[in-house]
Amino acid sequence: MQLSTITDNLDVYLEGFVGTLELTALGALGSLVLGTVLATMRVSPVPSLRAGATVYVEILRNCPLPVLAVLLAFGLPKLGEPIRSFSFFTWAVLALALYHAAFVCEALRSGVNSVSTGQGEAARSLGLTFGQTMSLVVLPQAFRTVVPPLGNILIALTKNSAVAATIDVTDITNQTEFVINDTVDPLAALAGAAFFYLLLTLPTGLLVGKLERRTAFSR
């Protein structure tokens, strides 16, 4: 186990670092949008929407991500063109977004439930529609209470993006394989991988903490 295993391969790791960053950013964006839609569905007055979102959440969050990624990346292409020509990067982002959306949905739903019912009643009595009530009154208040759990999901997503390495996407984990093979020093190479993941996740944690303080209610 030698430090040079990491220092000699900084460029290799850096390429992977950029890949992980892209996966995380796109995956987070996708899961936030889809998760918000799902959470809205789950608290909506329409039974079929509630049921649909519930089924989605229960299936997606209860299926291991590597399984999901393989099912998506190798299962859906069997449907033929144009899906067959999707890049594996696309599949990786899709898997990350779809999987974490289920968790974002549940975090947001708990936030929605924390907004007192009087708020929704007041909004409705002013004549706001369900959509307006959610987007203008409930969700803005829900988001600020769920900053810490959303931060957790973001950090989990960053680490879970390693699943992309198994389907031909250049990320930290994938690049580490090359370092391992080149140096035959797996322990140091993996320590390097851990370092670069921390380089992403530690600042994420700090940022989330800052955001949490800025959006806090004064009670």
Place this chain on the structure above:
Amino acid sequence: MAACTSTERISVISRNRLRLGATLAALALAATACGGDDDSDLDSGAGSGDKKPSFAADSTMAKIVSKGTLTVGTKFDQPLYGEKALSGDVEGFDVEIARIIADELGVKATFTEAVSKNREPFIQNGTVDIVVATYTINDKRKKIVDFAGPYYKTGQSLMVRKDDDSIKSKDDLAGKKVCSVEGSTPAERIKTEAPKAALTLFDTYGKCATAMENKQVDAVTTDEAILLGLVSKKKDAFKVVGETFSEEPYGIGLKKGDQAFRDFINETLEKIYKDGRWEAALKKTVGTVQDELPDPPAVDRYTAA
């Protein structure tokens, strides 16, 4: 029981020296109340030394014998070489070779799954005594572990869809999508052998095979041995094409510097090359897919750096 075994040994020696000693030993045995098998020991004592080989007390071989089992790191997902069947049995050519080595030591082999990434740590940490896991001998690895063998030679080749006639050798790969496993030697080599091919890398060859079925990739490249394993699972869908374009000698990995153990395994290999056990093991496994089986490779007693 410890007392019993030591007196048995005395009895064997003394039988060869003089009758009186034997009688005394028998008396001593009777005194320690070791039971009925002492008499048979006196009769067949001289012969019992042939079966079990003796090793220097501090050698790895002696430690394995006293442990009663040879722990082996092998692949569990490599058809024909090392595969754990649904029944839980481990089978394949690598497994057969490990079992023969265990036989020669007079112990049983127990198998632990080794993946490419943990082979060196497994050996260095003593998690396993030997690694027999489609483990190519190369200079980088020689710096970290020692290799006995090679016990098998293969080379990089190509697998394509059975109905695909557009790829006949590595020279037809320009513009095609070729799949291999990340961090593997074949993945590196194909970059120079077929520079115009687009490379797709997964963590397992199973994914490569599935992607090829889906037409997400056009060819899979790695050691012919591994490709044959994949073909063995789907004979109607895949075929191996072209000549091999590398030499991959598979060796048995063991702790660096353990020369006596390495010598023992090398001698065992040479012994089973001669007595037909190597060929039988190969026929039983790889022979189910490949008609023309290779000859055993010469053992390479390289000097460790």
